[in-house]
Amino acid sequence: MGIKDIAKDCGVSVATVSRVLNGTKFVSKPLQEKVLASIERRGYVPDHIARSMVLKKTFTIGLIIPNVSDMYHQMVFSSVESTLEASGYKVLVCRVQDTLRNERIYLDLLLQNRVDGIILMHESNNPDVYAQLKKTQVPIVLAGIDIPGLQFPQVRIDDFSAAKDGTRYLLKLGHKRLGLIAGSGYSVGDKRLEGYKKALAEYDIPFDESFLEGGGYTIESGFQAMKALLKRNTSLDAVFVLSDEMAVGALSAAFELHLSVPGDLSLLGFDGITLSTYTTPMLTTVSQPISEIGQKAATILLQMLQTDDPVPKLTLLPYTIREGRSCISHQ
Amino acid sequence: MGIKDIAKDCGVSVATVSRVLNGTKFVSKPLQEKVLASIERRGYVPDHIARSMVLKKTFTIGLIIPNVSDMYHQMVFSSVESTLEASGYKVLVCRVQDTLRNERIYLDLLLQNRVDGIILMHESNNPDVYAQLKKTQVPIVLAGIDIPGLQFPQVRIDDFSAAKDGTRYLLKLGHKRLGLIAGSGYSVGDKRLEGYKKALAEYDIPFDESFLEGGGYTIESGFQAMKALLKRNTSLDAVFVLSDEMAVGALSAAFELHLSVPGDLSLLGFDGITLSTYTTPMLTTVSQPISEIGQKAATILLQMLQTDDPVPKLTLLPYTIREGRSCISHQ
DNA sequence: CTGAAAGCGCTTACAG
DNA sequence: CTGAAAGCGCTTACAG
Numbered sequence: 001m002g003i004k005d006i007a008k009d010c011g012v013s014v015a016t017v018s019r020v021l022n023g024t025k026f027v028s029k030p031l032q033e034k035v036l037a038s039i040e041r042r043g044y045v046p047d048h049i050a051r052s053m054v055l056k057k058t059f060t061i062g063l064i065i066p067n068v069s070d071m072y073h074q075m076v077f078s079s080v081e082s083t084l085e086a087s088g089y090k091v092l093v094c095r096v097q098d099t100l101r102n103e104r105i106y107l108d109l110l111l112q113n114r115v116d117g118i119i120l121m122h123e124s125n126n127p128d129v130y131a132q133l134k135k136t137q138v139p140i141v142l143a144g145i146d147i148p149g150l151q152f153p154q155v156r157i158d159d160f161s162a163a164k165d166g167t168r169y170l171l172k173l174g175h176k177r178l179g180l181i182a183g184s185g186y187s188v189g190d191k192r193l194e195g196y197k198k199a200l201a202e203y204d205i206p207f208d209e210s211f212l213e214g215g216g217y218t219i220e221s222g223f224q225a226m227k228a229l230l231k232r233n234t235s236l237d238a239v240f241v242l243s244d245e246m247a248v249g250a251l252s253a254a255f256e257l258h259l260s261v262p263g264d265l266s267l268l269g270f271d272g273i274t275l276s277t278y279t280t281p282m283l284t285t286v287s288q289p290i291s292e293i294g295q296k297a298a299t300i301l302l303q304m305l306q307t308d309d310p311v312p313k314l315t316l317l318p319y320t321i322r323e324g325r326s327c328i329s330h331q
Numbered sequence: 332m333g334i335k336d337i338a339k340d341c342g343v344s345v346a347t348v349s350r351v352l353n354g355t356k357f358v359s360k361p362l363q364e365k366v367l368a369s370i371e372r373r374g375y376v377p378d379h380i381a382r383s384m385v386l387k388k389t390f391t392i393g394l395i396i397p398n399v400s401d402m403y404h405q406m407v408f409s410s411v412e413s414t415l416e417a418s419g420y421k422v423l424v425c426r427v428q429d430t431l432r433n434e435r436i437y438l439d440l441l442l443q444n445r446v447d448g449i450i451l452m453h454e455s456n457n458p459d460v461y462a463q464l465k466k467t468q469v470p471i472v473l474a475g476i477d478i479p480g481l482q483f484p485q486v487r488i489d490d491f492s493a494a495k496d497g498t499r500y501l502l503k504l505g506h507k508r509l510g511l512i513a514g515s516g517y518s519v520g521d522k523r524l525e526g527y528k529k530a531l532a533e534y535d536i537p538f539d540e541s542f543l544e545g546g547g548y549t550i551e552s553g554f555q556a557m558k559a560l561l562k563r564n565t566s567l568d569a570v571f572v573l574s575d576e577m578a579v580g581a582l583s584a585a586f587e588l589h590l591s592v593p594g595d596l597s598l599l600g601f602d603g604i605t606l607s608t609y610t611t612p613m614l615t616t617v618s619q620p621i622s623e624i625g626q627k628a629a630t631i632l633l634q635m636l637q638t639d640d641p642v643p644k645l646t647l648l649p650y651t652i653r654e655g656r657s658c659i660s661h662q
Numbered sequence: 663c664t665g666a667a668a669g670c671g672c673t674t675a676c677a678g
Numbered sequence: 679c680t681g682a683a684a685g686c687g688c689t690t691a692c693a694g
Contacts, residue, residue, distance in 0.1 A: 002672080004671080012680080013680065014681090016680060019673095019679095019680090021672095022673085027679075028679060046443060047672065049389065050670070052672090053381055054671085055673075056686075070402075090425075092391075112379035112380075113379055113687095135374065219605065219609050249609055252609040275579070278582075279611075334687065334688060346690075350664090350689095355690085356690095362663085378686090380688090384671070384672090384687080385669075385689050
């Protein structure tokens with residue numbers, strides 16, 4: 001059931017079988033047909049592992065994602081997978097569960113010649129991990145994140161500007177008391193927070209620490225953050241939630257507290273995941289081109305794998321403010 | 332940078348290095364320490380591919396899922412991954428995009444010695460695929476699905492009874508005109524439909540074809556199905572939606588049509604995904620033990636991989652009706 | 663306890 | 679166009 005058996009079966013060498021299998025060299029028609037027939041008849045399937053060993057390629061790429069913003073990352077995964085499929089690559093997803101031990105293990109796993117390249121969407125707070133990434137020869141692309149110390153190509157939006165524009169959007173609607181549900185643990189969260197502050201400054205509104213509540217990019221954390229925020233501040237006009245999943249939780253919290261969105265409170269999300277279109281009310285959100293991020297990251301990684309051409313160090317994709325029904329004018 | 336280099340570095344044989352690496356045989360303390368030091372110093376990482384080739388194990392299992400009920404499958408994935416992690420296995424997710432070509436390709440990929448076992452959650456309508464599955468030596472476990480022709484171990488709930496009990500729940504609340512948003516393409520959908528019919532029969536309520544609408548297990552399809560159903564029947568008391576993701580879409584549709592849930596209409600979901608707790612109103616749903624399904628399927632697969640002990644052919648896990656706020660008594 | 667050597671199933675210069 | 683043979687980086691009987 002190996003290539004050898006097919007060779008014996010056809011009275012040819014293993015080299016010939018390998019050649020018709022891969023089409024790497026011309027094989028005469030009669031031999032080719034004989035080999036193909038034998039393969040078909042005996043149901044032979046090439047051993048991919050053996051092939052990987054000699055080629056030193058696994059045709060698998062690793063996608064490292066955090067265990068938050070699941071729907072966002074799921075969409076990226078889908079688009080990465082679709083993009084790479086045509087080139088015969090598969091995707092091994094590593095969802096980092098806890099930041100301490102787990103991510104180190106994943107990296108080790110990935111680097112044991114298991115993957116040809118990595119798309120990294122998880123930010124670590126462990127310097128060892130980055131040190132290891134720097135050392136490896138495996139091509140890496142960062143998607144949706146920014147890690148200042150690392151020189152890998154990045155594909156993302158301009159989070160600072162996006163949050164600034166989102167905040168401006170609320171300000172233009174006439175809102176003055178803007179709550180913010182931020183996210184901790186990721187640099188994009190810090191950038192978005194800065195964008196929020198910047199827009200407030202433009203409108204001469206002082207930043208009020210009590211309007212800020214941290215979240216963890218999950219539905220549940222958005223739920224909790226919204227409750228805490230509304231408990232502390234009964235006079236908010238609007239809340240900007242820095243991820244749609246948290247916004248879903250925030251909507252739920254508002255509902256539980258008998259506050260109407262947008263009647264009592266406007267709510268602005270961030271990400272543009274599919275679900276944000278189906279909430280009640282439909283979310284207005286700062287929408288990232290999620291599929292494009294995955295597609296572009298995959299394309300760049302593919303380019304690094306297959307050519308020596310230089311790739312763009314930073315690809316900034318456009319965001320939009322997609323209007324739903326969760327924000328209302330407050331003139 | 333191979334095992335040979337470490338061996339040379341330490342003046343020992345590659346066999347010894349391999350032994351300290353794997354702990355397969357006792358190696359004297361001094362040699363062991365020398366080898367470990369060298370490994371650490373030179374940053375040697377074993378080549379997993381080479382190891383796989385000789386062991387004929389990849390320590391990877393394939394998880395084949397459809398491209399619907401994403402949140403449900405994501406939860407299963409998480410629990411499968413957690414369960415297998417302790418045993419050193421990784422999970423390769425294959426999300427079947429289109430039923431025709433794609434699934435065949437995935438199977439081929441998986442069977443090229445890429446995975447040691449498969450957890451199958453996707454039902455195919457292509458007999459070739461099943462024929463191929465039957466032939467393979469790779470252990471397979473079915474999770475959440477039932478494929479009558481195949482003799483693989485199954486882990487799931489009793490979908491017929493679950494839907495029957497769900498329907499009974501609505502009937503007990505006093506509802507008489509029960510819409511059903513069913514799902515096509517999966518046998519669980521058919522079973523659940525039968526459960527619905529059975530419960531109606533128990534209450535001497537004739538089955539009305541016009542109360543039935545098909546869906547495709549996505550939010551969008553639930554949205555469309557609900558709109559179609561409500562357009563046709565203005566007098567429904569309640570709607571039973573055979574997946575929570577469709578129920579999210581159905582909620583959105585009801586909202587758009589200015590129908591209050593549960594004021595005008597009770598809504599019952601199916602699955603018990605995390606999101607169902609955060610909808611407005613919170614969904615009442617027939618809740619599957621999703622994580623347990625993944626965990627149990629993984630455990631059984633592991634048992635097949637590591638022992639020759641027989642495994643249970645059918646593991647039925649308990650479901651519950653988890654009450655939220657989307658159903659109301661209609662006495 | 664340790665080492666020399668065979669072998670896992672492929673690919674691919676090299677020679678013909 | 680085809681074949682004999684080396685080699686990919688490991689593991690593991692087998693012998694000592």
